[in-house]
Amino acid sequence: MLEVSGLRVSYGGIQAVRGITFHVNEGEMVALIGANGAGKSSTLRALSRLLDPAGGSVRYRGKELLALPPHGLVAEGIALVPEGRGVFPRMTSLENLYMGAYARNDKAAIARDLEHVLGLFPRLKERAQQVAGTLSGGEQQMLAIGRALMSKPRLLLLDEPSMGLAPIMVQKIFEVIRAVASEGMTILLVEQNAKLALEVSQRGYVMESGEITVTDESNKLLADPKVRAAYLGE
Amino acid sequence: MDTLLQQLINGLTLGAVYALVALGYTMVYGIIGLINFAHGEVVMIGTMVAFTVIVSLAGSGMPPLLILGIGLLVAVLACMILGWALERVAYRPLRHAPRLTPLITAIGMSIVLQNVAMIIWGRNYITFPPMINKEIFEVGGASFTNVQVAIVCLAALVMLGLTYLVQRTRIGMAMRATAQNPHVALLMGVDINRVIAMAFIIGSALGALAGCMVGSYYEIAHYQMGFMLGLKAFTAAVLGGIGNMAGAMAGGLLLGIIEALGAGYIGDLTGDFLGSHYQDIFAFVVLIIVLMFRPSGLFGERTGDRA
Numbered sequence: 423m424l425e426v427s428g429l430r431v432s433y434g435g436i437q438a439v440r441g442i443t444f445h446v447n448e449g450e451m452v453a454l455i456g457a458n459g460a461g462k463s464s465t466l467r468a469l470s471r472l473l474d475p476a477g478g479s480v481r482y483r484g485k486e487l488l489a490l491p492p493h494g495l496v497a498e499g500i501a502l503v504p505e506g507r508g509v510f511p512r513m514t515s516l517e518n519l520y521m522g523a524y525a526r527n528d529k530a531a532i533a534r535d536l537e538h539v540l541g542l543f544p545r546l547k548e549r550a551q552q553v554a555g556t557l558s559g560g561e562q563q564m565l566a567i568g569r570a571l572m573s574k575p576r577l578l579l580l581d582e583p584s585m586g587l588a589p590i591m592v593q594k595i596f597e598v599i600r601a602v603a604s605e606g607m608t609i610l611l612v613e614q615n616a617k618l619a620l621e622v623s624q625r626g627y628v629m630e631s632g633e634i635t636v637t638d639e640s641n642k643l644l645a646d647p648k649v650r651a652a653y654l655g656e
Numbered sequence: 657m658d659t660l661l662q663q664l665i666n667g668l669t670l671g672a673v674y675a676l677v678a679l680g681y682t683m684v685y686g687i688i689g690l691i692n693f694a695h696g697e698v699v700m701i702g703t704m705v706a707f708t709v710i711v712s713l714a715g716s717g718m719p720p721l722l723i724l725g726i727g728l729l730v731a732v733l734a735c736m737i738l739g740w741a742l743e744r745v746a747y748r749p750l751r752h753a754p755r756l757t758p759l760i761t762a763i764g765m766s767i768v769l770q771n772v773a774m775i776i777w778g779r780n781y782i783t784f785p786p787m788i789n790k791e792i793f794e795v796g797g798a799s800f801t802n803v804q805v806a807i808v809c810l811a812a813l814v815m816l817g818l819t820y821l822v823q824r825t826r827i828g829m830a831m832r833a834t835a836q837n838p839h840v841a842l843l844m845g846v847d848i849n850r851v852i853a854m855a856f857i858i859g860s861a862l863g864a865l866a867g868c869m870v871g872s873y874y875e876i877a878h879y880q881m882g883f884m885l886g887l888k889a890f891t892a893a894v895l896g897g898i899g900n901m902a903g904a905m906a907g908g909l910l911l912g913i914i915e916a917l918g919a920g921y922i923g924d925l926t927g928d929f930l931g932s933h934y935q936d937i938f939a940f941v942v943l944i945i946v947l948m949f950r951p952s953g954l955f956g957e958r959t960g961d962r963a
C-alpha cells in the first residue's frame with residue numbers, strides 16, 4: 423500500500439533521514455522504532471507532507487504522493503496523529519473531531535463515524551463540549567486519534583501515541599489502536615516504547631541516525647539480542 | 657450630565673468604526689502573525705472609491721440611498737480585490753521570511769497605497785457629498801443623527817454576521833483551526849493559502865465598510881486619513897488582545913468611548929489649556945498603557961495552551 427524508497431529529509435545542513443526504504447502492506451501494522459533523534463518523526467512529517475523531503479519517492483496505492491499538494495493527502499486516505507497530539511486548543515473536543523472530517527462531505531457517514539469514535543473513546547463523549555486545551559494529556563491523545571479516524575483514513579500514521587502518558591492511559595490507547603487495526607486499518611506506528619510497539623505490530627523497522635538498520639517480523643525483533651540490548655533496556 | 661451622554665453616543669459611533677477596522681488587523685494577525693500596516697490605507701481607498709462612485713452618480717437622478725448603497729458595494733468589492741492582491745503580491749512570497757521582513761513590506765505597501773491615492777484623488781481634502789438627509793434626534797439633552805444610528809446598527813449587524821461565519825461555518829472552522837495550529841489544519845485538508853486569502857478579503861471588506869462610515873460621518877476624506885484611523889484601530893486591536901476577534905470588537909468600542917470622553921472633558925481637566933482637537937492623544941496614551949501593563953490585551957490569549 424505504501425512504498426517509500428530513498429527518502430531523505432534535511433534541515434538546513436543536518437541530514438535527519440538518509441535515504442530510507444521501507445513499505446507497509448494493506449491491513450498491516452508496522453512499527454518504526456529508534457532512539458531519540460533517529461529521524462522517526464521526520465519520516466512521518468515527510469510522508470504527510472508537513473515538510474518537503476530532500477529526495478526519494480513515496481508511492482501510495484500506485485500514486486506518487488510527493489506530487490500532491492499537502493492539503494490533498496487527507497482526501498487520499500492518509501491521516502497523521504502528530505507527535506505531541508496537536509489538538510486545536512481553543513476548540514471543543516467535538517469541534518476537533520469535526521475538523522478531522524473537514525475534507526469529507528458525506529454528512530450521514532460523518533455522523534456514523536462520530537458515534538463510532540465516541541464509542542471507542544467514551545471519555546471524549548463526556549468531554550465533548552470541553553475546550554481541548556484543558557483536556558488531560560491522555561484525553562488529548564484520544565482526541566488526536568479520534569480526530570484522525572474521523573477523516574476515514576485507509577492509512578493511519580501514529581507518532582508516539584504513548585508519549586508522556588501514565589501506564590494505564592498507555593494501555594487504554596493501545597487497546598484502541600489494536601481494535602482499530604483489527605477492523606482492517608493499515609497502521610504505521612512510530613514509538614520509542616519499542617516493546618509495546620513490537621508487541622502490537624506484525625513487522626518492524628529499526629531506525630538509527632537517519633537510517634534503517636534492522637528489519638524483521640516483530641516477534642523476531644523482540645527476540646533479537648541486539649534489539650533487546652539497544653531498545654528494550656536489557 | 658448631558659456632555660457625558662453626548663460623548664458616550666459619539667464614542668459608540670466612533671467605536672463601531674474602530675471595531676470594524678480592528679477586526680481586519682486582528683484576523684490577519686491571528687492567522688499569520690503579521691501586523692498589516694497597510695490596512696489603514698485599504699480603508700482609505702474604500703472611502704475614496706465610495707466617494708468617486710457617489711459623486712459620479714449624484715446627478716443621475718437615482719434615489720440617494722440607492723447611490724449610497726452602490727457606492728458602498730463598489731468600495732467593498734474594490735477593497736476585497738485590493739486585500740487579496742496585497743496578500744498575493746506583497747506578503748505571500750515572504751511567508752517563510754523572518755518576521756521583520758513582511759512587517760517592513762507592510763509599511764512599504766502603506767506608503768505605496770497612499771501615494772497612489774494622492775495621484776488619483778489629489779492632495780486636498782475631499783468633501784463627501786451628503787446623501788442622507790440628516791435628521792437629528794434628541795434624548796436627555798444629547799443629540800444624535802440618523803447617520804450615527806445607521807453606522808452603529810450596520811456595524812452591529814456585520815459583527816454578528818462575522819461571528820456566525822467564524823463560529824458556525826466550514827470556512828470559519830478552517831480559519832480558527834489555521835490560527836490555532838496551521839500544520840495540523842493542513843493535515844485536516846485545510847487549504848491554508850485559501851484561508852489566509854480569506855482573512856485578507858474579509859478584513860478588507862470590513863475596512864471598506866468602515867471607510868464609508870467615516871466618510872458619511874465626517875463628510876470629509878483625505879489620502880492620509882488611513883494612517884491615523886489605522887493606528888487607532890490597531891490600538892483597539894491591541895487593547896482587546898490582538899488575534900482575538902471578540903477583543904477587537906470590544907477594544908474598538910472601548911477606545912471610541914475613551915476617546916470621546918477624553919475629548920469632551922479634556923478642556924475641563926486642563927483648565928482649557930488643551931482643547932478637544934487633542935482627542936487623538938488618548939488613543940496613544942491607551943496604547944502605551946496597554947503595552948506597558950497588559951501587552952496581551954484585555955481578552956489576551958492565555959499562553960500555556962497545552963498541545
Ligand SMILES: Nc1ncnc2c1ncn2[C@@H]1O[C@H](COP(=O)(O)OP(=O)(O)OP(=O)(O)O)[C@@H](O)[C@H]1O
Pocket residue numbers: 433436437438456457458459460461462463464465505614
Ligand atoms: N525543525 C528542525 N530543525 C532542525 N533540526 C531538526 C528539526 N526537527 C528535527 N530535527 C533534527 O532531526 C533529527 C531527527 O529528529 P526527529 O524528530 O525526526 O527524531 P525522532 O526519531 O522523532 O526523535 P524522538 O524520538 O525524540 O521524537 C534530530 O537530530 C533533530 O535534532
Ligand SMILES: [Mg+2]
Pocket residue numbers: 462463464505582
Ligand atoms: Mg519524534
